Structure formats: structure tokens, C-alpha cells
Amino acid sequence: MINETITAVLFDWDFTLAYTVSQDATLDERTAIMFRQTGVPCTVEQISAVRRAIQNGDPKPQTTDDFLSLYAEMLRRMGHADTSEELAYRIYNEYAHLPAHLYDDVIPTLRALQKERLRLGILSNHATAVRPTIEQLIGSYIPATQIVISEEEAVHKPDAVIFQRAARQMGTLPDECIYVGDNLLVDAVGAVKFGGYQAGFWLDRQGEGAESLPPHVYRITDLTQLVDFLTE
DSSP: OOOTTOOEEEEOOBTTTEEESOTTOOHHHHHHHHHHHTTOOOOHHHHHHHHHHHHTTOOOOOSHHHHHHHHHHHHHHTTOSOOOHHHHHHHHHHGGGSOEEEOTTHHHHHHHHHHTTOEEEEEEOOOGGGHHHHHHHHTTTSOGGGEEEHHHHTOOTTOHHHHHHHHHHTTSOGGGEEEEESOIIIIIIHHHHTTOOSEEEEEOTTOOOOSOOOTTEEEESSTHHHHHHHHO
16 A cells, blocks of 8 residues: 555545546536526537637636636626526536436446445535435445535635545544545645645546656546555
């Protein structure tokens, strides 16, 4: 093992354990579905154009307020009559109701880690509405008390507070935890730098690669590689 004091493994949810709609659905395709399901007619092309104009290369939003601001501005630029925070929140919340599916490597990994008697948890920047989906898909491996969702906590990754709260929910200390997520900076680096976790694992499913990684941050391309790291 990296260190025999590791007692808990926490995971991000979106694009770490689960994907929405389909594995090849783009961000703009998913967003267009969310807008349409809340009564806002749009095309994927419209969504792509207004998102590019607003974000212009800025980092992906992480907090609820970030998303509400983005969606309200998208509505305004699309000329929609309703640009209220209420509608923006309904769009944000709709993401939690999109069809979610586990990646093929998830269940084998969770089973293997359970055999190592490691505590397993979820820490996700997400709407509270996603909880039933998470519990349905992985509740037999991760209990509801060990699922931490940012909207419920009113704090988001990579803030130190939410990493530390998640460790407490696991009944352990931050330096006995590792964290796995698909966002290098928010998840892997954030867990170590701000959360005080023993290690952060960047799940690079897209094979983006990195020239170098900071201390205690590791790159994997498949969840099953995590088992090798922890048991070799």
C-alpha cells in the first residue's frame, strides 16, 4: 500500500463513477436536454455558442451559484423571456435527473476495495436531488451516511471544509483518506493541498496526460488501477 495508515477511499461522482445520458454525450448535448426539459426550447448549437461566448476558456463552474449565474446569463443571451434565478435553479437541478450509468470498472473496484476492509465514500459537487440516484446505483457498497453532497453542506470542493467534513463522515482523519476524481485540480490536487488527504488520484479517463504532478498526486486511466496502487 502507499501507506498502511490509509483507512478510507472517497470518490467523486460525475465522470468518475458515473456518466449521464451516454459516454459519448457532450457537455452541450447534456445541457440542451436540461434546458428543454425545463421548458426552454433550444438546439445544441445554440447552447454551444452562448456557452463559448460566456465562459471563453474559464474553468468549469463548481459551486451552485456559479451554475446559476451561468444558466441565467445563457437564458438572457438566448433571448428567453424568463431569466430568473428560479428557472436557472430548475435547469441546474435537472442535471441530477438525467439518466446515470456506472462505468464498467466501478463495481469490480468497489468490491476489491471492500475486500481490503477500506471505508468507501462519495464526495460530490452536486445538487441534493442526485442523492437517490447515487444510493440506488452504489448503495450496496457505500452507505448513505458516507455520501457527502456539496449543496447539502453549502460548501464545495476544493474548499478544505468539505474535504474535512467528508473525512469525519467516514469516521476517520483526513490524512488517513485518499480521494479519486476526474478533475486534476479540484479533486486530486485539492484533496491533498486543501483537504490534507494522504493522496489524490486523478482519474484521467480521456487520456489527457500531464507533464508532471505535485507530490502525493497520482494519475490513473482506469479505476481498477487504484486497486493495484493500494495493494501492491
